[in-house]
Amino acid sequence: MAVQKTFTSxxxxxxxxIVCFFVALVFTFFALxxxxxxxxxxxxxxxxxxxxxxxxxxxxxxxxxxxxxxGEVLAVNVPVRxxxxxxxxxxxxxxxxxxxxxxxxxxxxxxxxxLASKRAYFVIRSGVSELEAAGMMKALEExxxxxxxLQPGSERSYPNGKMLSxxxxxxxxTGHGIDGVEHFFDSELAGRDGYRRIEHDRKGLEIVLxxxxxxRAIHGTPxxxxxxxxxxxxxxxxxxxxxxxxxxxxxxxxxxxPTTGEVLAMASRPNYDPNHYSDATPQELRNRAVTDMxxxxxxxxxxxxxxxINEGVLxxxxxxxxxxxxxxxxxxxxxxxxxxxxxxLSVRDVLVHSSNIGAAKIAMKMGDKKYYEYVRRFGFGDKxxxxxxxxxxxxVNPPARWDKLTITRMAMGHAIAATPMQVVMExxxxxxxxxxxxxxxxxxxxxxxxxxxxLVRREIISSNVAQSINGALIDVVARGTAQHAKxxxxxxxxxxxxxxxxxxxxxxxxxxYIVSFAGYFPAxxxxxxxxxxxxxxxxxxxxxxxxxxxxxxxxxxxxxxxxYLDLLPVSTDDAKVFxxxxxxxxxx
Amino acid sequence: MNRPLSQPSNRxxxxxxxxxxxxxxxxxxxxxxxxxxLFFVYLKNQQHAIGEQTRLVEAKINELHAHHDxxxxxxxxxxxxxxxxKRLDEKYLDxxxxxxxxxxxxxxxxxxxxxxxxRTASLRxxxxxx
Numbered sequence: 001m002a003v004q005k006t007f008t009s010x011x012x013x014x015x016x017x018i019v020c021f022f023v024a025l026v027f028t029f030f031a032l033x034x035x036x037x038x039x040x041x042x043x044x045x046x047x048x049x050x051x052x053x054x055x056x057x058x059x060x061x062x063x064x065x066x067x068x069x070x071g072e073v074l075a076v077n078v079p080v081r082x083x084x085x086x087x088x089x090x091x092x093x094x095x096x097x098x099x100x101x102x103x104x105x106x107x108x109x110x111x112x113x114x115l116a117s118k119r120a121y122f123v124i125r126s127g128v129s130e131l132e133a134a135g136m137m138k139a140l141e142e143x144x145x146x147x148x149x150l151q152p153g154s155e156r157s158y159p160n161g162k163m164l165s166x167x168x169x170x171x172x173x174t175g176h177g178i179d180g181v182e183h184f185f186d187s188e189l190a191g192r193d194g195y196r197r198i199e200h201d202r203k204g205l206e207i208v209l210x211x212x213x214x215x216r217a218i219h220g221t222p223x224x225x226x227x228x229x230x231x232x233x234x235x236x237x238x239x240x241x242x243x244x245x246x247x248x249x250x251x252x253x254x255x256x257x258p259t260t261g262e263v264l265a266m267a268s269r270p271n272y273d274p275n276h277y278s279d280a281t282p283q284e285l286r287n288r289a290v291t292d293m294x295x296x297x298x299x300x301x302x303x304x305x306x307x308x309i310n311e312g313v314l315x316x317x318x319x320x321x322x323x324x325x326x327x328x329x330x331x332x333x334x335x336x337x338x339x340x341x342x343x344x345l346s347v348r349d350v351l352v353h354s355s356n357i358g359a360a361k362i363a364m365k366m367g368d369k370k371y372y373e374y375v376r377r378f379g380f381g382d383k384x385x386x387x388x389x390x391x392x393x394x395x396v397n398p399p400a401r402w403d404k405l406t407i408t409r410m411a412m413g414h415a416i417a418a419t420p421m422q423v424v425m426e427x428x429x430x431x432x433x434x435x436x437x438x439x440x441x442x443x444x445x446x447x448x449x450x451x452x453x454x455l456v457r458r459e460i461i462s463s464n465v466a467q468s469i470n471g472a473l474i475d476v477v478a479r480g481t482a483q484h485a486k487x488x489x490x491x492x493x494x495x496x497x498x499x500x501x502x503x504x505x506x507x508x509x510x511x512x513y514i515v516s517f518a519g520y521f522p523a524x525x526x527x528x529x530x531x532x533x534x535x536x537x538x539x540x541x542x543x544x545x546x547x548x549x550x551x552x553x554x555x556x557x558x559x560x561x562x563x564y565l566d567l568l569p570v571s572t573d574d575a576k577v578f579x580x581x582x583x584x585x586x587x588x
Numbered sequence: 589m590n591r592p593l594s595q596p597s598n599r600x601x602x603x604x605x606x607x608x609x610x611x612x613x614x615x616x617x618x619x620x621x622x623x624x625x626l627f628f629v630y631l632k633n634q635q636h637a638i639g640e641q642t643r644l645v646e647a648k649i650n651e652l653h654a655h656h657d658x659x660x661x662x663x664x665x666x667x668x669x670x671x672x673x674k675r676l677d678e679k680y681l682d683x684x685x686x687x688x689x690x691x692x693x694x695x696x697x698x699x700x701x702x703x704x705x706x707r708t709a710s711l712r713x714x715x716x717x718x
Contacts, residue, residue, distance in 0.1 A: 072669065073664045073668070076660070076661050076664055077657065077661070078657070078658060078661040079654035079655075079657045079658050079661075129658060130654050130655055130657070130658035131655070131658055134651070134655065152650070152654065154657075157661055157664075157665065159661075159664045159665045159668035159670070159671070160668050160669055160670045161668075161670050162670075163669065163670055205643070206643055207636070207639065208638075208639030208640065208642045208643050209635050209636055209639040229669055233669055233673070
């Protein structure tokens with residue numbers, strides 16, 4: 001009995017203890033599980049939670065705008081929206097289509113058909129303007145309709161359309177620069193996108209309280225080009241007139257500041273509208289100023305004359321016998337153009353009258369190696385390093401690959417190929433006391449205004465020699481082959497070029513020419529150096545010369561540019577230094 | 589059943605009386621903790637509400653910013669060189685010389701004789717700053 005009592009008391013006495021023990025066991029289990037979840041599974045569950053609710057939201061960088069040297073806008077970003085639909089939120093596709101269609105430029109029936117889909121995400125239209133998108137959302141809100149949503153974005157816009165298209169280039173739909181400055185300075189213009197780690201609720205809305213790490217976007221750098229849109233408009237207008245008048249295959253014009261190498265204007269035809277770049281043909285996309293090479297013709301005679309005088313082989317007044325227009329050399333006869341029959345000509349007059357025989361003899365006096373050296377020193381065969389994509393270096397064969405005739409042909413601008421940019425820099429070097437500069441296209445970045453410092457590539461010839469050539473080039477315009485390049489009130493120096501077009505199948509194309517004029521003004525204090533190239537003008541062979549086609553265009557550009565820049569007209573005292581120019585000015 | 593004689597007959601039962609001060613003390617502690625919890629929840633809700641307002645304001649700012657950019661782009665397009673040239677060609681705009689009588693001069697006008705040529709204001713300004 002006593003034993004049974006003891007057992008009962010033990011059992012009954014510990015019953016509470018046992019219950020407590022089991023309860024404690026359960027809670028201990030839960031506690032251990034909690035510790036396991038919180039500590040052991042911390043990384044795993046944190047990652048799962050982040051994947052489920054956390055998002056790395058991009059903060060888009062704004063692409064830098066592009067301006068001309070005076071701050072005129074050339075390329076800007078326009079905010080646009082992508083309209084997308086969530087089929088699971090659409091209750092009445094017909095009504096939704098009726099309300100939204102007028103804002104989207106889509107037929108109501110067509111839109112209703114699209115909206116009938118039950119997919120959670122499908123794009124209705126991209127590139128919808130901010131104003132249209134805002135109008136649509138307001139209309140939807142008033143009609144209490146859901147299912148259409150907006151995604152932000154931006155589109156590049158070029159307010160001047162076709163003007164300066166080859167320099168500016170364009171960006172593709174992903175916002176990457178594809179051509180022109182947009183491509184060359186893409187990394188600077190694009191900036192760097194930032195991000196923000198966020199969490200969102202069941203509706204997909206951000207929970208601001210749980211914003212995490214944030215890296216701010218670095219917006220693209222605004223670029224101010226050296227281009228002067230006033231001059232660019234003048235150049236573009238004259239090229240359009242030339243295209244309408246001569247109906248050539250192409251045309252190019254460039255203006256540079258010869259003292260700094262700044263490109264002031266650059267245009268080519270045919271061109272395209274970068275706002276609708278997908279409509280452009282490959283021909284229109286070509287920036288002929290830097291991607292095309294051609295035989296420069298007589299403009300190249302400057303190289304032989306400048307080199308020979310600089311080397312002391314000849315002086316400006318040395319006489320060259322020009323064989324009365326027919327020079328038999330290397331088994332071939334070299335003629336002067338247009339049936340000229342020159343006897344003795346000074347080096348200066350060889351340039352003035354553009355004697356092929358005279359130029360060939362000057363180059364021959366220099367010798368192959370020396371002449372080649374000067375060709376290279378003038379920058380031919382090398383890229384000018386203008387900051388534009390697709391620049392080519394032209395074609396200059398070394399003397400080892402020349403035959404006996406090459407030097408005579410190269411001296412008159414054949415058997416060599418150069419880009420218009422190389423040719424204009426050649427002439428600009430004469431205007432800049434013999435210093436060859438690197439062409440520049442960036443005036444300043446952001447708001448760091450300042451003067452563009454010239455980047456001297458090399459000194460090709462001495463200042464005295466440059467002055468001699470300058471005098472000769474003034475004479476070319478005053479009484480030589482480029483009299484149509486004159487600008488009333490200003491001294492102009494320059495040289496014409498006429499070269500037959502190369503036949504892709506060998507030889508030259510009969511009756512088809514690339515004519516050009518390269519010059520600068522005012523010749524006493526050069527402010528602008530320029531080049532006009534007209535490729536295959538549709539006029540008779542007798543009129544298809546650089547002096548008759550390209551020089552007048554240069555004159556018109558120069559006249560308008562001088563007025564635009566308000567250049568001081570030359571006084572009689574200044575012109576005394578250049579007697580022939582004074583004579584020619586007085587005769588008019 | 590009779591109790592053994594050795595046991596006191598008037599033994600007082602165990603006193604299980606509630607200790608009011610101690611209870612009150614704990615109640616106050618729990619109340620304060622509860623209040624703190626509620627306050628925490630209230631603050632958290634307030635933070636969420638402010639966060640929501642922040643999100644809406646940010647969305648509005650972005651919207652206005654985009655709207656502003658769109659208008660700027662529109663103004664740029666309408667006042668671009670090409671657009672203005674087109675309007676000039678269409679005679680929608682015209683350049684009219686300012687009559688001499690309509691110019692209020694702060695400095696006397698320069699005559700042709702000084703520089704032997706008539707200069708525009710822009711070049712004169714450039715010459716003076718050079």
